[in-house]
Amino acid sequence: MVIDPLVSSLRIAGSGLQSQSARLRIVAENIANAQSTGSAAGSDPYARKTITFESALDRASGENLVAVKSVGVDATPFRTEHLPGNPAADDKGDVKLPNVDLLFEMADMREANRSYEANLQVVKQSREMISQTIDLLRT
């Protein structure tokens, strides 16, 4: 099946928008849980999530879409703070806090934002090209 390249470019950019918003969702989860400690004494807190993408071939149309490859867990060690009054503190009074660094999350958010904008730009231009071609019929 041969699909018009302009239509397929809309679909490809759409898959890009989808994966970048999945990335923004992960960033939001990380930021929201930046202070989430474990429930029991001495237990592990929220672990930062990571996301990777892969290029996925859509066999029906031959388009090279982008998809989320995996959502992983960041393996960097947790921060510890001495907070004896915290319910999650161990017998020495240390609390494990999540390995979320807000600076990283902000940088990640900006990058996702930038890629999302670029995909939107492609959608805009493809639509413009399609409507230019349709306008040919109106003259």
Added chain:
Amino acid sequence: MQPLALFSLASQNASWLSTRQATIANNVANANTPGYRAADVQPFSAVLSHLNLPMATTSAGHIQPASFGGGKVNVKTADSWDVLYSGNSVDLEQEMMKAGDVNRAHALNVNITRSFHQMLMNAVKS
């Protein structure tokens, strides 16, 4: 060259431009995919000079290959403005410039087709 060949030239160019736009969309969508290499299509002059002979279909099961423009070539690493540590060679600024180029060329192509069509209609009507 017959003057009416302009229509076939314009439609060939439009098809090349839309293939290029799809390639750019692909690059932008994969801007954060590790190991992805940016791609581009052959220049239009290469498409024009290449004799585009269709393959003979001698049986109902034979499939015609997509006319042209399916010939994507990978951009050499040196041609890309930026290669990331993850092996990704997509540079968003470069892709935006290419997309702007394609858009402008497509507007030109459409307007040429329109004015040629008008010329033809004027000749037919008067």
